[in-house]
Amino acid sequence: MRPSVVQAARRIVVKVGSSLVTNEGRGVDAEAIGNWSRQLAALAREGRELVMVSSGAIAEGMKRLGWKARPKELNELQAAAAVGQMGLVQMYESRLAAHGMGSAQVLLTHADLADRERYLNARSTLLTLLEHRVIPVINENDTVVTEEIKFGENDTLGALVANLADADAYVILTDQRGLYSADPRKDAAARLIEEANAGDPALEAMAGGAGSGIGRGGMLTKVLAAKRAARSGTSTVIAWGREADVLLRLAAGERIGTQLVATTAKLAARKQWMLDHLQMRGALVVDEGAVVKLREEGKSLLPIGITEVQGEFARGDVIAVRDRRGTEIARGLANYSAAEARLVARKPSSQIEAALGYANEPEMIHRTNLVLT
Numbered sequence: 001m002r003p004s005v006v007q008a009a010r011r012i013v014v015k016v017g018s019s020l021v022t023n024e025g026r027g028v029d030a031e032a033i034g035n036w037s038r039q040l041a042a043l044a045r046e047g048r049e050l051v052m053v054s055s056g057a058i059a060e061g062m063k064r065l066g067w068k069a070r071p072k073e074l075n076e077l078q079a080a081a082a083v084g085q086m087g088l089v090q091m092y093e094s095r096l097a098a099h100g101m102g103s104a105q106v107l108l109t110h111a112d113l114a115d116r117e118r119y120l121n122a123r124s125t126l127l128t129l130l131e132h133r134v135i136p137v138i139n140e141n142d143t144v145v146t147e148e149i150k151f152g153e154n155d156t157l158g159a160l161v162a163n164l165a166d167a168d169a170y171v172i173l174t175d176q177r178g179l180y181s182a183d184p185r186k187d188a189a190a191r192l193i194e195e196a197n198a199g200d201p202a203l204e205a206m207a208g209g210a211g212s213g214i215g216r217g218g219m220l221t222k223v224l225a226a227k228r229a230a231r232s233g234t235s236t237v238i239a240w241g242r243e244a245d246v247l248l249r250l251a252a253g254e255r256i257g258t259q260l261v262a263t264t265a266k267l268a269a270r271k272q273w274m275l276d277h278l279q280m281r282g283a284l285v286v287d288e289g290a291v292v293k294l295r296e297e298g299k300s301l302l303p304i305g306i307t308e309v310q311g312e313f314a315r316g317d318v319i320a321v322r323d324r325r326g327t328e329i330a331r332g333l334a335n336y337s338a339a340e341a342r343l344v345a346r347k348p349s350s351q352i353e354a355a356l357g358y359a360n361e362p363e364m365i366h367r368t369n370l371v372l373t
Helices: 030-045 057-065 074-097 110-114 116-131 154-164 201-206 219-230 246-251 266-276 288-295 338-344 349-356
Strands: 011-016 049-054 102-108 134-140 169-174 195-197 235-240 258-261 280-286 306-311 318-322 328-333 370-372
Touching: 011 030, 011 154, 030 049, 030 074, 030 246, 049 074, 049 116, 049 154, 057 074, 074 102, 074 134, 102 110, 102 116, 110 116, 116 134, 116 154, 134 154, 154 169, 154 219, 169 219, 169 246, 201 219, 219 235, 219 258, 235 246, 280 288, 280 328, 288 328, 288 370, 306 338, 338 349
Parallel strands: 011 049, 011 169, 049 134, 102 134, 169 235, 195 258, 280 318
Antiparallel strands: 235 258, 280 306, 318 328, 328 370
């Protein structure tokens, strides 16, 4: 049996559910968060990059407000999240700091990741935090989100963050030991599914059922989240959050819980996303030097190699890259709008700020957001 996919992972997204974070709704569980913080810090010292996606704001707010049942009205959920977010983030900050790690709060809505410019801004922020060895603690921005743009639960948010950060592995810590072939509470013959391919339709049939009264996500949401993460080449592990040193043991290669393996390589998944699912808004014509840099050296596209800007596009739009004969050689996400690109074309990156008055990125298209055609 092959080792845990977490062993070879450099960048890991970890998601913990409400029932774990708030000790079944009784308030923020300082001991549990301290335990995960200790493990995250240990992995960071090994050179790994960690992102924590944490539920629990609404549950903690319910406790602080004295509410026994999860409210159904959106305004009450938002109020509970606003109250609970304070205690949740303070706990992560203090526990991570105790182990020498910096932390940052990042609140996201679906609109942040659906809009390309906001997607790029969120990605840049996240990667910058990781470069500075800061552990982002991410949650849905429940205090402002509307029903139409809610992620629904943080399993899905974690999968989207895994895509955003180009994570190698996604670990979902839950109050169950993994995915079973049937509900173990009802079927004595139910067996733990130790490994399967993410996206296997049979998994969804096994995972039917709702979550706890504190959180919203059942096992089905976790299976669907793993399927979503796998589209970007990220494999998922679903494991019991109170398993001793679960993150350290997974990182050491031990098999714990259920491993759902991505069958699409990360580059292939990104290529499919860029080529098949997005429409181009414009194009950049580049010189032969840039063609060589892109095709043969795998470099980013810099403004100095641009000879012509075609069409009208905004930061974050998908655009084509063409050689002087008009042949498309690549597609990518633009770091600058068409108007900005016209101002910086043929200029070295060091002159972007002088030309625009600001500089978002030194590249017109970063290599991680560019795919050859």
